[in-house]
Amino acid sequence: MTTAAQIAVIGLGAMGYGMASSCLRAGHPVWGTDLAPEPVERFRASGGQSGKVTDIADTLDIVVVSVLNADQTAAVLFGPDGVAPLMKKGAVVVACATVSPDFARAMARQCSDHGLHYLDAPISGGAAKAANGQLSIMAAGSDAAFDAAAPALDAMAETVFRLGDVGAGSAMKAINQLLAGVHIAAMAEAITFGMTQGVSPEKFLEVIPQCAGTSWMLENRAPHIVAGDYTPLSQINIWPKDLGIVLDIARDAKFAAPLTAAALQQFLAAAGMGMGGMDDAAVAKVYARSAGLTLPGEM
Numbered sequence: 001m002t003t004a005a006q007i008a009v010i011g012l013g014a015m016g017y018g019m020a021s022s023c024l025r026a027g028h029p030v031w032g033t034d035l036a037p038e039p040v041e042r043f044r045a046s047g048g049q050s051g052k053v054t055d056i057a058d059t060l061d062i063v064v065v066s067v068l069n070a071d072q073t074a075a076v077l078f079g080p081d082g083v084a085p086l087m088k089k090g091a092v093v094v095a096c097a098t099v100s101p102d103f104a105r106a107m108a109r110q111c112s113d114h115g116l117h118y119l120d121a122p123i124s125g126g127a128a129k130a131a132n133g134q135l136s137i138m139a140a141g142s143d144a145a146f147d148a149a150a151p152a153l154d155a156m157a158e159t160v161f162r163l164g165d166v167g168a169g170s171a172m173k174a175i176n177q178l179l180a181g182v183h184i185a186a187m188a189e190a191i192t193f194g195m196t197q198g199v200s201p202e203k204f205l206e207v208i209p210q211c212a213g214t215s216w217m218l219e220n221r222a223p224h225i226v227a228g229d230y231t232p233l234s235q236i237n238i239w240p241k242d243l244g245i246v247l248d249i250a251r252d253a254k255f256a257a258p259l260t261a262a263a264l265q266q267f268l269a270a271a272g273m274g275m276g277g278m279d280d281a282a283v284a285k286v287y288a289r290s291a292g293l294t295l296p297g298e299m
Contacts (some may be wrong), residue, residue: 001135004028004045005061005151010076010083010130012039014233015096015123016066018130019156023064026155030170031056057086062152063093066123069241070099078110089115092148096123096137098242099176100249101167108141108166117145120166124172126159126220127233138176139170174249177242178260183217184239185263189283190218191225195293201226202296224281228297236283237276239267 007026009020012034020032024047027245032043032129033053044050053060063083065073073095077084093111095104095118108118119141129135140147140163146153153160163169191211194204205226206249209219224230250257270276271288288295 003151006059007031007062007064007152007252008033008057008060008083009064009066010034010053011066011068011072012036012043013066013068014127015130016064016136017043018127018132019064019066019096019123019135019152020048021046021131021156022133023152026151028151028155029156031060046077053083055083057083058088060087060093062149063087063091064096064152064156065093068238069097070103073097073099073103077107080233084111084114084116084220086129087114087116090117090148091105092117092119092145094119094121094149094152095285096121098122098173098245099170100174100245101170104170105167106139115219117142117148118166119146119149120169121149122169122176123156124173124176129158130156137142137161137170138163138169140164146173166181171249174246178246180217181239181243181267182259182263183281184221184280185266187215187222188225188266188281188287191222192284192287192291192293195288202224221279221281224279225284226296228295230275230278230282232277232279234277234280236267236270236278236280239283240264240271243267 002009007023007028008031009016010033012032017039020030023076024030029049031049031053034040057233058281104120113117121137121139123135123137125135133156138158138161191201191204205222208214243260266286270283275282
């Protein structure tokens, strides 16, 4: 049985809330914090701990950072109200945002300067798997960092990949996001292309998941289009950031990534059309509007 650890989860979005709940369900005292008050109150009502994380930082064993990007990660760790300098030596930061490998290594060095372990630990699996403690975590760091983070990892993840030194986790996440973003854009292109040939989105969803052209992203996102429901489980706005990171890494490696660039343009177009806060399946609307098509749920 895992010994109870004092855990804080910073960022209670769709993923962070599920991760915090999974840690709580595993029997750990968990503090949850977010800029939005609603998820914080909801987490407290479900049994989470209350109070400012900075007030109890020196008691924490693990801080899980589940925020949007590198800037937010740096701010919550080392900004004016940063938690890292207040944490006790030997504690661990588990950083889950999609960032560049170089940024992950820089954060690890700063944490080490404060006597902290750092786990470069991007996540995959979606909100439902986060809520059920079934995430895949692409983790990289020292053996000591893995040992320190084990109570949280065991609670949050179905699979933890140990990928080597800090930076390797973020590199693997970039590879995953390249594929995921391209697959979503390709799904949107295919489902709307089908409409030009008289294939309804409903028939597309019946047939293609049983054929070689399917993907996990297609099977997960196409139902949103068929239902005409773009409630954001993963927002359009995520992809300009994540695919931008992929292209930045590729540029540094002198590697051409034309499919990534093409997918990025479709997500940028969707954001420019005011759909940034919608579910990322809404990228299909870019194709539909260009072709004069009417998607399910639209008049």
